[in-house]
Amino acid sequence: MSENSRKKDVTTEIVVGAFMFTMLVVLLTITVVMSQNKFFEKSWTLKAEFPDVGGLKEGESVFLRGVKIGNVDKIEVAEDESGVELEMRLDRPVTLYEGYKLQVETASMLGGMRLVIDEGDHSGPKIPEDQLMNLKGEPTPDLLETANLLVGDLREITSQISSGKGTIGRLIYEDGLYAEAEGLVKSLNETAADLEIVSENARLISDRLATGKGTLGRLLSEDEGLFTELTNTVANVNAASGDIRKIVARVEKGEGTLGRLLSSDDQVYKDLSATVESLRSFSESLNNDEGTVARLLSDDTLYIKVEGLVDEARATIDDFRETSPITTFSTIFFGAF
Amino acid sequence: MALNDPYECPACTNLFAQWGHNTLAFFQQVGQAILLNSRALFMTPLMFRKRMRTEVAYQLFYTGIKSLPVLSVVAFFVGMIFAVQTGIELARFGQEVNVGGAVTVVMLREMGPFMTGLIIVASVGSSIGAQLGTMKVSEEISALEIMSIDPVRFLVMPRLVALMVMMPFLTLYTDVLSIFGGGVIATVQLGVEPAAYLDNALLYAENKDLYTGLFKALVFGFVINMVACHQGLTTKGGAVGVGKSTRSTVVISFLVILITGFILTKFFYG
Amino acid sequence: MIEFRNVKKDFSGRPVLRGFNLHVRKGETMCLVGTSGAGKSVTLKHMVRLLKASSGEILIDGEDIQPLEGKALSSMREKFGYLFQSAALLQWLTVYENVALPLRERTKLSDGEIDRKVRHVLDRVNMSHALGKLPADISGGMQKRAGLARAVVSEPDILLYDEPTSGLDPVTSRTIDTLIHDLQSDLGVTSVVVTHDMISALTISDRIAMLHQGTVLEVSPPREFLASQNEVVRDFLDSQCISRNFFEEFPERILK
Numbered sequence: 001m002s003e004n005s006r007k008k009d010v011t012t013e014i015v016v017g018a019f020m021f022t023m024l025v026v027l028l029t030i031t032v033v034m035s036q037n038k039f040f041e042k043s044w045t046l047k048a049e050f051p052d053v054g055g056l057k058e059g060e061s062v063f064l065r066g067v068k069i070g071n072v073d074k075i076e077v078a079e080d081e082s083g084v085e086l087e088m089r090l091d092r093p094v095t096l097y098e099g100y101k102l103q104v105e106t107a108s109m110l111g112g113m114r115l116v117i118d119e120g121d122h123s124g125p126k127i128p129e130d131q132l133m134n135l136k137g138e139p140t141p142d143l144l145e146t147a148n149l150l151v152g153d154l155r156e157i158t159s160q161i162s163s164g165k166g167t168i169g170r171l172i173y174e175d176g177l178y179a180e181a182e183g184l185v186k187s188l189n190e191t192a193a194d195l196e197i198v199s200e201n202a203r204l205i206s207d208r209l210a211t212g213k214g215t216l217g218r219l220l221s222e223d224e225g226l227f228t229e230l231t232n233t234v235a236n237v238n239a240a241s242g243d244i245r246k247i248v249a250r251v252e253k254g255e256g257t258l259g260r261l262l263s264s265d266d267q268v269y270k271d272l273s274a275t276v277e278s279l280r281s282f283s284e285s286l287n288n289d290e291g292t293v294a295r296l297l298s299d300d301t302l303y304i305k306v307e308g309l310v311d312e313a314r315a316t317i318d319d320f321r322e323t324s325p326i327t328t329f330s331t332i333f334f335g336a337f
Numbered sequence: 338m339a340l341n342d343p344y345e346c347p348a349c350t351n352l353f354a355q356w357g358h359n360t361l362a363f364f365q366q367v368g369q370a371i372l373l374n375s376r377a378l379f380m381t382p383l384m385f386r387k388r389m390r391t392e393v394a395y396q397l398f399y400t401g402i403k404s405l406p407v408l409s410v411v412a413f414f415v416g417m418i419f420a421v422q423t424g425i426e427l428a429r430f431g432q433e434v435n436v437g438g439a440v441t442v443v444m445l446r447e448m449g450p451f452m453t454g455l456i457i458v459a460s461v462g463s464s465i466g467a468q469l470g471t472m473k474v475s476e477e478i479s480a481l482e483i484m485s486i487d488p489v490r491f492l493v494m495p496r497l498v499a500l501m502v503m504m505p506f507l508t509l510y511t512d513v514l515s516i517f518g519g520g521v522i523a524t525v526q527l528g529v530e531p532a533a534y535l536d537n538a539l540l541y542a543e544n545k546d547l548y549t550g551l552f553k554a555l556v557f558g559f560v561i562n563m564v565a566c567h568q569g570l571t572t573k574g575g576a577v578g579v580g581k582s583t584r585s586t587v588v589i590s591f592l593v594i595l596i597t598g599f600i601l602t603k604f605f606y607g
Numbered sequence: 608m609i610e611f612r613n614v615k616k617d618f619s620g621r622p623v624l625r626g627f628n629l630h631v632r633k634g635e636t637m638c639l640v641g642t643s644g645a646g647k648s649v650t651l652k653h654m655v656r657l658l659k660a661s662s663g664e665i666l667i668d669g670e671d672i673q674p675l676e677g678k679a680l681s682s683m684r685e686k687f688g689y690l691f692q693s694a695a696l697l698q699w700l701t702v703y704e705n706v707a708l709p710l711r712e713r714t715k716l717s718d719g720e721i722d723r724k725v726r727h728v729l730d731r732v733n734m735s736h737a738l739g740k741l742p743a744d745i746s747g748g749m750q751k752r753a754g755l756a757r758a759v760v761s762e763p764d765i766l767l768y769d770e771p772t773s774g775l776d777p778v779t780s781r782t783i784d785t786l787i788h789d790l791q792s793d794l795g796v797t798s799v800v801v802t803h804d805m806i807s808a809l810t811i812s813d814r815i816a817m818l819h820q821g822t823v824l825e826v827s828p829p830r831e832f833l834a835s836q837n838e839v840v841r842d843f844l845d846s847q848c849i850s851r852n853f854f855e856e857f858p859e860r861i862l863k
Contacts, residue, residue, distance in 0.1 A: 009391050012398040019402055023506040026513060027551075034544050059543050068540075112541075388711050472697075480695035483655050484709045484761075485681040491712070 044090045045073070047133040049083045054104045054140030056113040062088050064117045069094070072115055086137065088115060098124035102137040343571065370567035374559065377493040377566075384498050392491075396499035400461050404507060408456055412511040415452055416440060416518025424527045433527040437534040438541030440519035445546040446606075449512040451598055453504065454557040458590040462565040465496055466586030469569025470579040478570065488570065497562045504558030505551040512550065549605045556601060557594050564590045608633040608797050609654060609765065614663035616649060623649050625821040627663070636791050636798040638808040640843065641818035647801040648692075650818070651767050654799065655687050656680060667765075685713065688758030688796075692770040694750040696742040702729070702753045703738040709761045728756045732786060748779040752786065759790060766790070768800040772807050780804065787811050805847045809833070810857070817843065830854065 053075060062070040070090035078085050097120035107114040120127075127135075344365040349355060384393045423439040469492060472478050481488050516538060523529040529537075568582040568589070609631040616624040623646050631637045639647045652658040653665055656672050664671050672683055696705045706729060710721045729735050732752040742750055751771060758766060771787065772780035788811045791798055802808055808815050808829070815832045817824040819839050827835065833851050835841065850856060 009394065013394045015402050016394055016397040019405075020397075020502075020506060023509050027509055027547075030509075030513075030547060031544055034539060034542055034547065059545070061540065475693050476691045476695040477697055479652075479657050480689065480691055480697075482657065483684055483687060483689045484713065484757075485684050486708070486712045 043070070044093045045087060045133075046090060046094070046135060047085065047087050048102050048135035048137045049078065049085055050102070050104070050137035051083050051139045053084050053086060053137075054113060056086075056104045056115060056140075060112065060114055061107070062090060062115045062117065064094060064119065069117075086115075094119060096127040096132070096135070097121055098127070100127060100135070102135060104137070104140040366567070366571075369571075370563050373489065373493060373567055373570070374497060374563040376489050377497045377562075378559075380490050380494045381498055383490060384494065389490075389495065393495045393498055396495040397503060400457070400496075400499040401503035401507060404457060404460055404503075405510070407460060408453065408507055408511055409514055411452060411456055412449075412514035413518040415448060415511075416444065416515030416520075417522045419443060419448070419515070420519035420522035421526065424522060428527065433523070433529050434533055434537050435541075436519065436523050436527060436529060437537030440523075441516050441538035441542040442546055444512050444515045444519075445542055445550045447550070447598070447602065449515065450504075450508045450550050450553040450557060451594070452515075453508045453511045453554060454561065454594045454598075455591065457500070457504065457507065457557075458561050458587055458594065461500065462561045462590050463583050463587050465562070465565035466569045467579055467583040469566060470572035470582040473570055473572040474575050474578055493562070493566045493570075496566060497559070500558035500562045501555055502558075504554040504561075508551055508554035512547070545605075549601070553598060553601050556597055560593050560597055561590050564593060608668065609799065610664075610666040611650070611653070612664040612666070614653065614660045614665060616646075616653070616658065616661050623821055624653075624660070627822060629816060629823050629826070631797060631799055633797050634795055635813040636787075636800065636811055638812035638815045639799065639801045639818055640803055640805065640808050640815055641824075642803070642843070645818040646821045647803075647818055648769055651689075651769055651799060651801050654765075654767060655684055655689060685761070686764045688761065688763035688766045690751070690754050690758045690766070690768045690771055692773060694742070694747075694754035696750055696753055696757070698742050701739050701741055702734060702745070702749075705742070705753060706757045706760050709757065713761065724760060725756075728760045729753075731759075731790075732756045748775050748783070751775065751783055755783075755786060755790075759794065762794070764796060766796050766798045768798065768802075770801055770803075772802060772804050780807065784811050805844060805849045806857075809849070809853055 056072060056075065058072055058075050060072050061068045062072060069092055070088055072086060073089040074085075074087040076085045077083075094117060096117075100120035101116075101118040103116050103118070104113055105116050106112070344358075344362040349358070383389055420436050420440050424433055424436045427433050427435050427439070469478075472492075478488050478492075481491060520531060520534050523534045524531050565586045568586040572578045572582040574581075609629075611627050611629040614624050614627040615622070616627075627646070627650065629650070639650060641647055649658060653660055654667070656675065660673060665673060667683060667686065670683075672680075675683055696702070697708070700708065703725060707721050707725045710716055710724060714721075716724075726735070726738075729738065732755055734749065734752050734756060737745055737749060737753075742753070745753070755771070768787065771783050775783065784807050787798065787800065790796070791811070800807070800811065809832075812829060814826055814828050816826045817832070817835075817837070817840050824839055825832070825835055825837055832840065833844070833849070833853055
């Protein structure tokens with residue numbers, strides 16, 4: 001064999017050997033890293049029985065307070081099929097207290113499950129060591145079912161809103177109430193303006209009274225003539241009061257409209273006063289611009305905002321509807337491997 | 338003869354009889370290919386013989402080292418493409434960080450062995466088919482037989498060893514490089530920290546993914562050699578025949594890789 | 608030594624050998640001549656069981672080789688050296704490695720012994736200068752010579768030549784003829800040469816067999832062959848301008 005080709009053979013062997021050795025080292029490294037140093041680190045084992053594990057698989061992560069502390073090691077249906085026996089291997093020991101919870105949860109948007117440990121109330125009694133091999137797990141909520149219920153509820157609400165049912169719906173879709181409220185506020189404002197005039201008048205009156213002007217003023221000043229007039233008046237009034245008494249008697253007997261209103265039962269009065277009361281507080285709060293409705297009435301930017309909100313809600317629901325096929329897609333995609 | 342002559346369809350006018358005979362001929366080809374490679378597999382202990390070692394080493398070199406440049410480019414870009422595509426979708430949900438897991442799991446389980454298989458079919462498989470085909474038509478195979486050198490031991494076995502040893506290693510190489518490529522995209526385009534990318538990759542990837550992928554690569558190595566050597570050794574009819582067997586090596590290997598890949602995935606992941 | 612007894616062979620129903628009878632004696636050089644498709648190469652391939660006869664017997668040293676398999680077939684083949692039409696050297700091995708191949712694969716000789724033998728044989732065929740060259744880098748004639756070296760290196764009892772001079776220029780052809788002749792006289796092997804080059808056939812052979820349509824038409828020594836009255840033989844000789852006085856006219860120095 002020529003020297004040259006022998007040299008080539010040696011080079012070939014060296015290169016092949018170097019490549020394979022390198023790849024073996026890489027393989028070993030990856031293996032060790034991916035098994036999370038299981039080979040060298042101590043581990044602690046917990047066993048629990050679950051009613052069901054909702055698709056949790058061996059090797060998936062175990063979390064405590066949001067920190068990964070281990071993996072699910074073994075999942076087996078119990079011999080009597082009463083539940084699922086689950087064994088987990090943890091990187092650190094865990095102390096559990098009365099009221100602890102072991103719950104299977106969805107790990108991410110893309111699916112995958114994880115086991116979450118809630119160690120329970122620290123003030124409660126500790127779970128003894130020998131019990132750690134015989135823990136009880138919580139039943140697993142079905143994520144998709146929950147999501148479907150949520151979507152169903154949302155869809156119902158928004159469809160009601162859309163069709164103008166309910167308070168919000170009517171608030172949004174019927175402008176009658178708005179107009180009414182607007183009118184009310186307007187007249188309230190007018191009332192307030194009137195009141196101002198009244199108080200102005202009252203001030204004028206008291207001024208005149210103080211200066212002894214006019215009837216009342218004169219009454220209050222020292223003018224004997226007027227006193228006699230007043231006495232006469234009182235006499236008249238007395239007579240008149242007799243009439244009034246008669247009327248009152250009639251009213252008391254329940255005669256006449258007013259009498260019927262006031263006597264038969266006090267229901268109408270109560271209704272009326274309740275109405276008045278609520279109207280009063282309503283208009284008070286309206287005047288104070290308190291509460292959503294008030295602001296709704298006094299400020300139409302809010303109306304626009306609400307409208308925007310409903311639009312957003314609808315968009316959100318649309319998004320959700322779009323999202324579901326993507327979730328399905330990713331589930332299928334990852335399931336494929 | 339290293340291989341028996343192909344089953345001859347008797348000249349018959351009945352269409353159904355023809356189909357039947359064609360089916361028999363097909364089965365003969367499949368059986369021949371499997372038996373050929375099984376024989377080579379049983380001869381693998383002979384590779385440690387002093388005079389076989391050089392040939393085996395050369396085949397390892399030719400199959401493994403010579404494929405590294407093209408594999409590097411392919412692996413790196415496949416990783417980047419996969420990261421870009423999954424990244425776009427994941428970013429819609431603010432889940433970019435999961436790109437590490439997505440790329441790693443997919444590469445380890447499926448794309449690593451699959452891409453490596455396709456590249457090796459196209460480069461090494463076609464080369465084996467063409468080389469053995471040329472040897473067949475230029476009577477070199479006959480020459481070996483007359484020298485009492487078993488072509489299965491002398492030609493098929495070293496290539497089988499090379500493919501079955503190198504495929505897992507090359508797949509591992511592809512895995513590592515494509516995960517690195519995905520990491521570059523994750524860092525540069527998606528703004529995922531390299532450490533977060535790796536953490537996420539390790540969160541989702543398991544040793545099972547790695548080793549099932551490598552096992553798949555091993556099976557692909559066997560399959561590629563089986564198709565290529567059989568096609569090469571049954572070549573007939575000069576340069577045209579060599580062209581045909583090279584072509585059918587690539588086509589059949591592709592199909593068989595796809596099908597065995599599916600079966601293995603089904604087997605390991607249900 | 609080699610005996611064909613009523614051998615028949617057909618490819619897909621097309622008969623190639625039809626009741627073929629031939630006897631090659633130990634130590635002689637037999638040339639098989641004939642037109643293309645007469646069954647010359649097929650006959651040669653039957654001798655080493657590259658092809659299996661449809662019926663009839665092929666005896667090598669008195670043993671029917673048709674039913675041989677595995678180890679028995681291998682040891683039967685070890686009696687043969689075979690020079691292919693295309694030389695059939697392995698393209699990725701150097702000339703030296705090609706010639707050393709049968710020894711390395713088949714014998715338990717030490718590297719030193721193999722080296723000595725290979726160098727000796729290559730020296731015989733005047734190829735010592737091209738030890739490290741790849742077959743693709745040398746000419747057709749050199750490839751044939753290397754192929755010849757590979758065929759004789761394992762010291763076979765029988766040498767089969769499939770068209771050793773085809774595709775070569777006349778001068779190189781005569782060199783090959785001389786080589787065949789010399790090897791024959793040195794090693795004392797039995798040789799069967801397939802050719803349609805009548806000059807080769809006449810100059811190197813002890814007997815010439817004329818094959819025609821799958822049968823042996825005539826077997827005779829060269830001088831008798833030249834004188835044959837058979838129409839097919841005459842046509843074959845005339846088509847190559849071989850006169851009846853070939854041996855008188857052919858310059859002796861070309862042969863030796």
